[in-house]
Structure formats: C-alpha cells, structure tokens
Amino acid sequence: MNINAFEIPLTKNPVISMNVIPGHFATNHFHLSHYLDLENLKTNAMTARNVAIELALPYLSTTLVDTIVCMEGTQVIGAYMAEELMSEGTSIVNSGREIHVITPISNIDKKLMFQSSMQSLINNKNIILLVSTISSGTTVNNALECLSYYGGRTVGISTLFSANPDKYEFEFNTMFINEDIPEYKVYIPGECAMCNEGHKLDAIIIHDGYAEI
Ligand SMILES: [Zn+2]
Numbered sequence: 117m118n119i120n121a122f123e124i125p126l127t128k129n130p131v132i133s134m135n136v137i138p139g140h141f142a143t144n145h146f147h148l149s150h151y152l153d154l155e156n157l158k159t160n161a162m163t164a165r166n167v168a169i170e171l172a173l174p175y176l177s178t179t180l181v182d183t184i185v186c187m188e189g190t191q192v193i194g195a196y197m198a199e200e201l202m203s204e205g206t207s208i209v210n211s212g213r214e215i216h217v218i219t220p221i222s223n224i225d226k227k228l229m230f231q232s233s234m235q236s237l238i239n240n241k242n243i244i245l246l247v248s249t250i251s252s253g254t255t256v257n258n259a260l261e262c263l264s265y266y267g268g269r270t271v272g273i274s275t276l277f278s279a280n281p282d283k284y285e286f287e288f289n290t291m292f293i294n295e296d297i298p299e300y301k302v303y304i305p306g307e308c309a310m311c312n313e314g315h316k317l318d319a320i321i322i323h324d325g326y327a328e329i
Contacts, residue, residue, distance in 0.1 A: 168196030182241035188248035
C-alpha cells in the first residue's frame with residue numbers, strides 16, 4: 117500500500133470510503149493526479165452491500181427494473197442492488213418482481229455483446245447500467261450502444277465515481293465526484309502540469325487496476 121494513500125469517506129454514510137493514492141497516473145485518455153482504489157467497495161461484501169443501498173436509492177420508489185448490467189467488476193454491488201430494489205415496502209416499485217444481474221462479454225474486436233442465452237434479459241427490458249467509474253464516457257457510450265442494439269431500455273446509469281459529472285451527454289447517478297478529493301486533477305496528456313514540470317509517470321491505469329512503471 118502506498119504510504120501517501122488516504123481515505124475519503126462518503127459524507128452520507130462514512131462506512132463507505134474510497135482509498136485514494138496521490139501520484140502521476142495515465143489512462144488511455146487522461147493523466148490523473150490521483151488513483152482511486154475502488155476494489156474494496158466492489159469486493160468486500162459488507163461494504164458492497166452498503167454501496168448498493170446508496171446506489172439503489174434514486175430508483176427505489178420510481179423505476180421499474182428488470183435487469184442490472186454490471187461492468188468493470190461491479191457484480192457484487194449489482195447483486196446487492198437488486199436485493200435492495202426488490203425489498204418489501206409499499207413505496208418500493210420492484211417489490212415482488214424479479215431482477216436479473218448480468219455482465220456483457222467482449223468479442224474479438226473488443227465489442228461488447230451478450231451470449232444468446234442472455235439476450236432475452238435485455239430485449240424489451242428496463243435496464244440499469246452499473247459501472248465502476250465514468251471518466252471519458254467511452255465505456256458507458258459503448259455499453260449504451262450495445263444495450264440498444266439488443267433492444268434494451270436503459271432506465272438508469274450508476275457509478276461509484278465520476279469527475280465533472282455534468283459534462284456528459286447522458287445522465288447518471290454517482291456516489292463520489294472529483295470535488296470529494298482535494299486537489300484532484302484530470303489533464304489531457306499534452307496539457308499535463310505534472311508532465312510539464314518533468315515528473316515521470318508513477319503508473320498506468322489499466323482496466324481499473326494500475327501497473328507501476
Ligand atoms: Zn502527465
């Protein structure tokens with residue numbers, strides 16, 4: 117664990133906290149001043165359940181849901197989110213309904229797809245798309261295109277973290293935003309202040325994890 121790492125608790129529910137590592141990181145699209153370690157939120161069952169309760173809130177009394185499509189390792193959260201959405205309660209619109217939790221696969225061209233056996237869970241169904249982070253919007257746009265291709269209706273998008281959530285053409289619910297992290301900066305590679313000051317990259321962020329260089 118990086119000695120400079122620190123925790124950012126969710127104000128509404130401090131049981132949920134995000135581990136943040138400062139440094140100079142690169143993704144496919146950006147250079148970042150911090151790496152967000154979201155693994156514990158996604159894999160620790162107790163924490164994931166708390167996350168799911170938070171993420172389910174905007175939909176509980178308003179949104180019929182048939183399927184939760186999980187990307188970027190959010191399956192545990194997705195399962196608890198389904199449980200929360202189906203819980204008993206007069207104002208809970210999915211009480212007594214069935215919700216399926218599924219994950220797309222990538223074909224050889226890295227295009228998202230669903231196996232034939234899964235397609236009936238998308239076609240003509242109300243879908244919540246669950247992703248770990250929204251940064252460039254590419255993952256969400258690809259997923260929306262895929263869901264639309266299979267005849268699904270996306271009724272909600274949820275994520276654990278997004279920088280500048282107002283800049284996207286789609287609406288979504290996010291638990292943490294960039295303003296929760298002091299000094300968090302996102303740069304286009306050619307305009308990175310850390311590069312300009314001669315700082316070497318600490319690591320490259322690959323799929324959610326990072327590889328030190
Ligand atoms: Zn840089």
